Amino acid sequence: MISIADEIICYAECVNNSDLLPLITFLIVVSLFLFTFYLKTKTPIHRVISFAGAQLSMVGAIAATFSTMECSRMLTIEVYLAYVLISTGVMLFLPGLYYKILIRRHNARPISEIVDWADDFVNKLANNSQIYYFDSAIPKAFASGKAIFVSVGMLEIFDQQELKAVLAHEAWHLRHNNKTPILRQLSLMTFTKYRPEQELELMADRFAEEIVGKGPLESARAKLI
């Protein structure tokens, strides 16, 4: 029986001596590149494609490694299983933590610093939610995980009822986020100018209407650029 250390040395030698080493290295670099892109991109469809691409490249790299193994193929399978566990963990936990990346990316601050009623209002609609504002003159709002983000531009030009309409719409997204598929959760649930065809958006609007009425919702939408 060989020890794990021997296995790892043998494993490294197998890969090192293999003709496939450039291909394996290339696939790992592509996978890391796509994963970085996945963390940075804002477009939901790009996020889905880059995540799937990163997974496929990594599986390709592991399959190529497996085919070069002359000593311990078991170790390749173990590495693969570890990879599946880690990437599944990322898939499951990243949506919940993604808002932390957004806070840093937008340099967002708690809304309670400038608006005193917003936290209470939203927490009555969606428990344990957090609301942030960020510096942008363009009026926009979106939700991710347990957080809602509102731009300074929106806070400046929307009156209180219109803001409540937007926050109620986003609060609906927070409440239903965990029922949508994981990759869908990574997309930002926005408040958009045009009455959206998407079912989720219509349901969020209907909820906002129940809370604040049709008027503020429509005038809020009309103020969007």
Ligand SMILES: [Zn+2]
């Ligand atoms: Zn929405």
